[in-house]
Amino acid sequence: MGDTTRSLRWRTIDIVVAAVLGVAIGVVFWAWSLLWGVFGTAFDFFKPAGGLGVGIWMLGAVLGGLIVRKPGAALFVEVIAALVEALIGNQWGLTSVLEGFVEALGAELIFAVFAYRVFKLPVAMLAGAAAAVFATVWEWFTYYPSWAWGWKFAYTGFGAVSGAVLAGLLGWALVRAMAGTGVLDRFGAGRERARTV
């Protein structure tokens, strides 16, 4: 088999599958935005802990990076997802697209540090956490400028844990499960799987 994973050029299948992932994740974002809009109220007793819910929004970046394994994949999937969320109609409009861009930079940074060669669980969790740090810092400015620094850092801390688990761990597990079904055979993530009938 050719070592196409290392090529930096995006094949059509990379683009389309990444975009399809983005669309699917965008629907998840949309549902999560509305759900969190309601259930997040519970966290008004201690809003900074609401950072525990942000991880799901990092899922696109982590999945994109882990599956497509090319520079810009995390960014592409996450931005498409945010766009789809806004097109379907969420409460944040353009702001969430900008936030999607910012948080994907966090994940992209981690994948780049590992030179787009390592896609094991710790890297996935780091990417999820980094994305969440970027996202929560962005929210200091957009949503919670009045907070004391302690609360801001607490929010980011909770966010990082959430990103590591809900995006990193969950994303990694999802990719493994998907590889098992054979749909990722044309991607690096599914390459290791070999079964002949």
Add this chain to the structure above:
Amino acid sequence: MTTLAVRGFSWRHAGRSAWAVRDVDLHVEPGERVLLLGASGAGKSTLLAGIAGLLPTDTGESAGEILLDGRPPGGTHRPGILFQDPETQLVMARSGDDVAFGLECRGVPPAAIWPRVDETLRTVGFGYPRDRATDALSGGEKQRLALAGVLAPDPELLLLDEPTANLDPAGAELVRAAIAGALADRRRSMILVEHRVAEALPLVDRVVVLAAGGGIAVDGPPAKVFAEHGETLAAQGVWVPGSGPAGTHPSRTAGPTLLRAERLGYTHRDRSTPALSDVDLSVPAGQVLAVLGHNGSGKSTLALLLGGLLAPGTGRVVAEPALTDRSTASRPIAGTDRAAASARGGRSAARPPHRWRAAALAGRIGSVFQNPEHQFVAARVRDELALGPRRLHRPAAEIAATVDELLDRLRLSRLADANPYSLSGGEQRRLSVATALSAAPRLLVLDEPTFGQDLRTWRETVALLGELADDGRGLAVVTHDTDLVDALADRTVTLAGGRLTAPAEVA
């Protein structure tokens, strides 16, 4: 003017030990029209994909070469190809945009695009405006649109993979006429894959048959090929003209009624007109009811309603005691699935099928969807077949026996461990029929059970369905296949615009 040269081409899909295509040599000169034949699973679709340059090196292993005018296919240096399943080839959200897509990729000037789009849509008989949403089309309408998309850039070599499999006879005739028109000036060459030889013959002047073990079995003008090799070919599953299925007329007497539809109607989400209205019919035990009708006439919708899968919009579906009574169940249910047991008999049996628990439903009514892939839920062919009986808590030995028998009868044993999604079109169809049979329900609702079959697998499928009816089961079969109706149906009904055109008649 495109010349195709295939030299010693072989292809093995990643994850398979058998070659899908082996040692094929084929030359097609400009203007030639080739009918490519071969048993289901012989590698026809794979070969066409290879010629279209659509077998990426990371999806399998290849040998030999394929050259179009001396160059391997790729980019816009490609023949036009129409796949077996229209669902997988529409790209854009609006019909007109989809036809324009191929022209845009080739850099056709914008001013020339729309006239060309309109012209092509007219050629294929597409009856909607350009901005019609592509996902609001029936299977047959989608196929016609996809053909338009392929024809629009005016390719010099046309590859058609069972282009009329999903069309009603009138629609198929329209598409064949469109194809004939596109070939009229002899400038364009074509390779057509089609199991139903008789209908395809007027379009071709050469027949090539892929041999089962590799290579080409026969190659030549149709008359000569069928005169000299007719019998061997028929034995291999080729629908040789004249050797087709004899129109046997079954004489089965109707048993008790299993299921009745009363003034049944249904309107799909976001639709203004109902897909089905005021349908009255009944399905008796021991007989085969064929449901005919044009594309988009509501057959599949009716099938889903009869199968207890959709809730009727108006009217109702009534399950008769012959279907629900424990005593008349075709096989006793082993184990103690309380849900299934409690849904049987008593008050719950009076409930309409769409309210039954799933296990009870699968044990009584088996459904085969129009698109086989829509009904796969497991990762291996074998697990797919074992699923139904397992949900009904049948004994393990019985399950294994059922699975093996079905695999054998439908020629899938070789593929028992393969992923259902990696099967060929015909193999997928047989698997989806087998999954509905494996739970041994009293009533079967089958949507196009024979499309994409070669003569041999067609006969085997028809024989299997006939046995089920003889065994006292009721069958409702949605189909465009007139041979199937002749060979199997006891009664036929025809839908037009969602209504029955005439009361059920005896075939």
Add this chain to the structure above:
Amino acid sequence: MRIAPAAAPPDAPVSRLNPLAKLGAALAVSLAVLASIDPVTPTVALVGVLVALPFGGLRYRRLLRRGWPVLVGAVLVGCANMLFAADQGGTSYLHLGPLQLSSVSLAGGGALGLRVLAIALPGVVAFATIDPTDLADCLVQQLRVPARFAIGALAAYRLLPLLADEWELLGLARRARGIDAGANPLARFRLFAATLFALLVGAVRRGGRLATAMDARGFDAGTPRTFARRHPFTGADRLVLALGVLLAAVALAVSIGTGTFVPLVG
């Protein structure tokens, strides 16, 4: 193509505008409001946006039907800012563990809720009137986004309504095969998760085939694409963009002029 209803009929003036003009105008307003944390800037911006909407053919009622979550979001953000504000000066109303509420934080939180509303609303309105096909076309034609990515994403977006159908079909298929969850909530959740996973896998599989279909039509060719659908940036588009920038400037000017302006940083 949509799950939520579009906020304007397709022939309304706002629906005919270039998507980038709408997004650009919305971005200008959002950024101006983002740069400040006083109550005046968002108020001016909101008034400006709400006054402008009917001229675009938008009805408040229809907009509310699609855009109500934006109100919920703003209220929640406002509350969070009240309860955890650093500055809890003035009269104290509440002190319960970390939760505090005072006259200053109440007013500050209210202002920040308003601010979030003013940041989000222009974008929500813009997206509510944008057709995805137009957006992809314009991204390529005006912003020079690589066509392969924009068109690839658009083709993927076509799968969205199909995903809704697929979700239904997956449920039907499982039911036909004897799989359902009954009343047990745990079984229900597992079935839900399994169906969701199947949907994701199915979407990726479709993506792979879609890529093949696109290549079959010449998508991977190096030849430059042409565009059947032209989306010029018209005078009306320039006007809308200019009005957006103007509104942003006016909002900031009023706030600075009245001496209420508080910058976000510094």
